[in-house]
Amino acid sequence: MSVLDEAPTSQSPLEPDQAEDTSPQRKPIKVRDFKPSDVLLLAVTAIAAYSIVWIIFDQLTLFSGEFGFVVTWIVVFLGMYWFINLQIYGRHMAVDRLLGGIVTIGAMCMILPLVLLIVYIFSKGLPLLSLNRFTQTQAGVGPLSPISAGGFLHAIVGTLEQVALAAIMGIPIAILTAIFLNEIGGRISSSVRIVVTAMSGTPAILAGVFIYSIWVLTVHDYSGFAASLALAILLLPTVTRGTEEVLRIVHNDLREASAALGAPDWRTVWSVVLPTARSGLVTSILLGVAVSIGETAPLIMTVFGAQVMNTNPFHNPQAALPLVVYQEIKLPQKSAVALGYTASLVLFILVFTIFVLARILGSTWLQNTLRGRGKGKGARLDGDVEEELFSVALAPAMSFGSGEADVDLGYHYRPDQEDPT
């Protein structure tokens, strides 16, 4: 490691300069300390940088634009912050604080679109939302209809049917695949893992195109069932990865105890592993459903969309909530755009609810499982560790992760905590 090579230089905090060493009561630098005075320093630097940029931008030159202002402000702030920390604390601290500033701004850039998006969806959709959206269809709504005309009952029905069918088809295969990967294993398991990861990145539209070519062109009929086939393909890798992570957390003692009692493999999985993992399984399934409920691209070439109610998912085009948003939002009529906005709000609330439900279920399950398993080992389990374990275990499932995040209970590295000594 290069730390080992470079550390014992004269600039290292371990062996300080001779000049600095003259004061005997010199205190060690604690990089992770962030005292109230540091907060003040941060605020003052930010204000100073703002003032400087304001003078440059609005007084001296004729630059304009909020975007440019913010970018310049950030750059000037980082530069000043680095310099001030260099003067007060020295090089190591300054670099550390500078990087801290950069990554914090990165995290803000990450969250900003999410916040703006939620605010926008609610501010546009909420005023237009009324009860008739949930009780009516688009039948009879024309270009001259008032803005509040029509609803998307037919789309809600369609989406629920399609996602339910997709779940019925996709989830058993996904869970069996995860069981194969985690409980059985074998020569093909590593390549299956790679294929599942690659499949999770397969464009959603390709699932639609595939079902179009294999099913719709064969039976010559758009249907909700075709859409659910496509959604099942998209759901499969997400649920597989999530389930695999969940099964990995189930402790081996349980499997061994079951095997010692003479249970065959299938019985161990059916009566011990799966019941232990129940809530975790529900979590990974819900996360898969949350993702597939909002997929739009595969719906275009499978359900095709409809203005009226069609409750039969096996015959004739159906509507779907994401498809309503996609098709209505670009139309010139005000009523169509209004419908698109409200539909997107409902879609968002649906996805959000499922997501939060999955998280709550998952973290409760994780707490219980780990508490049961941690007792004998004297593992320290406070809420923080659980939170971290949860994110380690289930985040990959959400984000098409690489998996394999082994959860190590005994000792958890916590970079943000001072050593107690």
Next chain:
Amino acid sequence: MTITETEEHRPAEGDAAGPTPIKITVRRSRTDVAYRRIAWTAAASTFVILVLIGVFLYIRARPAFEYMGYWGFLKTQVWNVSGVHPSFGVGSALLGTLILAMISLVVAVPVSIACALFINEYAPRKILGFFPAKGLLTSMVDLMAAIPSVIYGLWGFFVLQNSMKGLSRWLSDYFGFIPGFKVNTPVYTSSLLIAGTLVGIMIMPIITALCREVFSLTPLGEREGAVALGASRARVIRDVVFPFSKGGMIGAIMLGLGRALGEAIAVSIIISLTFGPPNHLLQPGGNSIPALIADRFGSGGKLGAAGLLAAGLVLFFITLIVNLVAANIVRRQEKKRA
């Protein structure tokens, strides 16, 4: 069951001169064999689906390939599927897809890596003792990955587009000499830059979550060693975390790239499809294969449908290669840890 597996695998790893391991045979009941077969079939079905996608797209796309020729389909930059002399291909769509993906990576990679570092290395677990900064941020990132792309597209079309006009104007004013940045008519909406930025925002949560995971796999001993030698957090990141997770980061970025290449809905909402060489980034118009499929679906009769399926086949191979390489890199990273 475990015993057999380990014993069978050991001879490959073990010393040739050492004692030969005992081979233990396990007799499984009929139900157990059936259970194993069923699980194996389910696992193998992922292969089958992937192969079927390629095969069926090829079968259905053959009329288009036969009409245009393979090379001609890849090269042709127009999309006239109806009329007396149809001529179509993915030439401009292919280039547009690659440009879009590049823009989205430029937007997404720095933000994602910074955010992953923040969550993993810098974020306090609780701000002021009660605000769970780290957990909340992780959840928000995961939520971002779950938001439907059509909602991103909606937001991008009505919000992001307006707020990016200023940046587009500034880029064209000061960097007009760079090819592609010159704007002839002062309209800055519906451009490849805006669509690319939106796709970048959409792939940020995926890259962040994967990078975070890779960073968290950094061996504890080396971290502690660095800290014991007096390294600051910045130093730990530079000298321990980054060298260790280089491969995993590349894998994460490539998985993000795969997603960016295949994003259809958001792109087709933002850009208005134009054909021909994609030589402008800031002006309206552009093209990408998934957006082309989403936009032109249902028009152009049988030949048009075959053409779109052929475009889908091209997209399938590109994303498959990118994703397989990425998945391999990520897996190798995980093995290194073990």
